[in-house]
Amino acid sequence: MRRPIFGGNWKMHKTVKEAVSTVEDLKKEIGDIEGVEVVVFPPFTALDAVKAVLKETRIGLGAQNMYWEEKGAYTGEISPLMLLETGCRYVILGHSERRQYFGETNLGINKKLKAAFSLGLVPVVCVGERLEERKNGKAEEVVVVQLRECLEKVDLQKAQKLVIAYEPIWAIGTGETATPQQAQEMHRLIRGVLLELLGEELAASIRIQYGGSVKPENIKDLMRQSDIDGALVGGASLQASSFARIIRYKE
Ligand code: PEP
Numbered sequence: 001m002r003r004p005i006f007g008g009n010w011k012m013h014k015t016v017k018e019a020v021s022t023v024e025d026l027k028k029e030i031g032d033i034e035g036v037e038v039v040v041f042p043p044f045t046a047l048d049a050v051k052a053v054l055k056e057t058r059i060g061l062g063a064q065n066m067y068w069e070e071k072g073a074y075t076g077e078i079s080p081l082m083l084l085e086t087g088c089r090y091v092i093l094g095h096s097e098r099r100q101y102f103g104e105t106n107l108g109i110n111k112k113l114k115a116a117f118s119l120g121l122v123p124v125v126c127v128g129e130r131l132e133e134r135k136n137g138k139a140e141e142v143v144v145v146q147l148r149e150c151l152e153k154v155d156l157q158k159a160q161k162l163v164i165a166y167e168p169i170w171a172i173g174t175g176e177t178a179t180p181q182q183a184q185e186m187h188r189l190i191r192g193v194l195l196e197l198l199g200e201e202l203a204a205s206i207r208i209q210y211g212g213s214v215k216p217e218n219i220k221d222l223m224r225q226s227d228i229d230g231a232l233v234g235g236a237s238l239q240a241s242s243f244a245r246i247i248r249y250k251e
Helices: 017-032 043-054 080-085 096-102 108-118 132-136 141-152 179-196 198-204 219-223 240-247
Strands: 003-011 035-043 058-062 090-095 122-127 161-166 205-212 230-233
Touching: 003 090, 003 205, 017 035, 017 043, 017 058, 017 240, 035 090, 035 108, 058 230, 080 108, 090 108, 090 230, 108 122, 108 141, 122 141, 132 141, 132 161, 132 205, 161 179, 179 198, 179 205, 219 230
Parallel strands: 003 035, 003 230, 035 058, 058 090, 090 122, 122 161, 161 205, 205 230
Antiparallel strands: none
């Protein structure tokens, strides 16, 4: 049984004060929720303050990115050790905005993934196709290559921690969601690649989140699909009330 996992990716939103106020509200709404895993991904500057609010709740803390080295002359980067010290247990790797605006490649994401595994962080690896790729019938090929390259030679012993987020780029922040059937087809494809790369047991246990304009109104239908194990939520996670409605999709 895969436990659903919901992540709130706040991107470059919220001052420390705003972040604290949002998690205080979220704590009131879902602080005691059982049966699902919930993680917030605030900007780096708010991690410490958010951690203090989340103490003694079931809500986890994650970062939106990291570098693969533990320390060194890498101006502007944050290391996995620094994230652990701040109380992060999760990290998003290879979000499409990082690929698009900051030149992240599958090779770099693979290095980050190995670093996350070796230091015990739970990586949320993002994959997804662009609109032209989908229109040209290339969506499956693109996602398979992303997965193969991002997961190359990962330590199988640690791969049970892996979370994949399938986020079609044309659905991120656009208000356009993949239909539950489109999402399920891609999730099934991803599980097939995991099976080939990591074996049956791991492929069956790894959570695959859907991301792309998830809202309280569409989460139920998405979660009915057999290979969708939660959501990575951008815009709708900025308000505690809408994120909480997504997390409580069953009610
Ligand atoms: C995201 O940033 O990962 C995302 C899915 O954003 P949104 O929910 O706003 O489409």
